[in-house]
Amino acid sequence: AQSVTQPDIHITVSEGASLELRCNYSYGATPYLFWYVQSPGQGLQLLLKYFSGDTLVQGIKGFEAEFKRSQSSFNLRKPSVHWSDAAEYFCAVGARPGTASKLTFGTGTRLQVTL
């Protein structure tokens, strides 16, 4: 069965500092990988996804993530955090192939940004 671990429950960074959120997955083959962001009281918005090809993927809002098969990781990065990035971030893994993309989510990392 697939699983996702986000080891950091809560991270605080200063505005303008760099950010890395960790995600480790368990899956028997090459998975689909996603990062979603959730602002308070809102639904989830897709930041970026990895299906195949280049292991460094770019997303919206200046985020990027790198798929490292050897480490079973898909860490999310941003070079300079803005106060509006404060939110909860979820990593998810999807099985392939299949007729539906059943996702397994990590427990989330809450990002606080100090000014």
Next chain:
Amino acid sequence: NAGVTQTPKFQVLKTGQSMTLQCAQDMNHNSMYWYRQDPGMGLRLIYYSASEGTTDKGEVPNGYNVSRLNKREFSLRLESAAPSQTSVYFCASSEPENEQYFGPGTRLTVT
């Protein structure tokens, strides 16, 4: 283009009451999903529908039923609500093996 819509936004039920959460999408997606979100547990899949006319259990289906009414609509029913079903419920849709698009959620409290 509204994306994924959910009704109601908030609901309070007494133990034993029933209710149906509604979800609709206007992106012509084949697949639809229901998740629940609880603090510290991320999102867990309740039921999903790979295509119109099919439904399957997810990770936490007990206490719930679903209906894929047509390609646009996917409802979640609680027949006899329990306090353990207090949660935020999210509906999502996707094309198979592609990213999911989420609705704004329904916050349900069972007293």
